[in-house]
Amino acid sequence: MEIKVTARTGTKIKLRTTISKQKYSLLAAASFIVVLALWQVLSTSGLVSQIFLPTPAAVVEVFITSLQDGSLATDTWISFSRIIQGFLLAIVIGVPIGILVGSFAKVEAFVLPLTEFFRYLPVPAFVPLIMVWVGIGENAKVAVILLGILFQLIPMVADNVKSVPSNLINAAYTLGAKSSTVIFKVIVPAMLPKLMESLRMIMGWAWTYLVVAELVAASSGLGYNILKAQRFLDTPSIFMGILVIGVLGLITDRLFGLLNKVLFRWVEE
Template sequence: MSRVMGVAPSLGTDERPPRRRALAPLEPVSTRTRLVLGVAFFVLFFGLWAVFTLGGFVSPTFLASPITMAKEGWLLFTEFGFLHDIGMTVWRVVGGFVLAAIVAVPLGIAMGAHKGVEAFLEPFVSFCRYLPASAFIPLLILWAGLGEMQKLLVIFIGSVFQIILMVAVIVGNARKDLVEAAYTLGATHRGIVRRVLIPGAAPDIAETLRLVLGWAWTYVIVAELIGSSSGIGHMITDSQALLNTGQIIFGIIVIGLIGLVSDAFFKFVNRRLFAWSALR
């Protein structure tokens, strides 16, 4: 009948949508696949680590095996009060990062919303952004001593200028049509900032804070390497003096695990607070 009507016969396979390729560019993967692939990488990593160390290809002096690392980690928790060190490091990261966010987010919003403020602050902030936080440690020790304030200030300096510039860019890239529409409806300058710029930029600001939190972990370890009597960085320094690579590696892994948990928590909170941003 299809030949009589002048219509080419269709194949069953042509009626079905083309199969999506798992490795196609920008092709999403399921949550289960993502989990399996993530776990597979860690399995491969630890497997290669075990082969090179347990197989005798690397000296234990330079790299401990996974088994030795696990034993040293257990000793850290049971005999050396490592939980206290973890608690002190987490407190320093959270404290310094929160201080930086409290200062940086309002300044970044002001710079992004008002070009005059941006012209006044941007050169200085850009200059400070390239200064390594570790370079301030000698001065901070002179100013604040070896206490907690010195370590909080290292994290603060390392984070605040990055957040300011990133937030300013986010706010400055707001849609101009929304701003003009708000002015047409009678919004004031303050109303534009409060009701258009800040709500529109809030999801990206939260994502920026999540990224900078990862940088804060690098600063806290630097701060704890000098003049500290507690913290993960202090433990790593003591282990280095004893050539105990098992404890050093365990401390590094603990930092990564804590960062991974905090990152996942940040993502969860952002999704709850800004669920509508996924529809943009």
């Protein structure tokens, strides 16, 4: 029995169609406005107690106060430096390992199963061990972020390597190139656009591990201030810290996207 599938013409909504940048921006702004309006209604109407859901104005007030006394700038810089250190260490360690895993089957068999095991372990459970291994200083906080993103990065880089077309690799071997030459002259340049997207995602995860990292005997930082405010049920400060982390994460994400477009203009959208 034959089944015929016919496409309906004239439909207004089609799958995977593109929209203009202006319309995209308007819809993106609308989503934030809707959430903000819903927040305002819930917090001011009495449906939710302001102890648990402060008004947007209360959060803005805490933000302005923190901005004026300089504490927000200081804590932001401290947290950002921790994020950057953990992120750079993950790149230095994870990218070479990921390239080897994606390039050689024996390395993949040896490394990838162990990596897949570690990536599902809860990072907060390692905090006591990290404190024993590296102490309670800055190194411990960076180590938490590193541990949280390293084992996510390795398989992503390996997948980036495997996405390189085999015909490029075979052509290089046909021309007499050695394996090391193929890696550095063919695989790495070809995988760079996707690698940048992987690093963009990893940076987002790094921000999510910030609060966990600042559990380790911290006395400053955005995550520390959220935890400190929690003890006193200071929900405006909690919301302020969460929103600042979200905004910083969004800014870094947009910067990665812009950098990718600037460096790899030849990649099709």
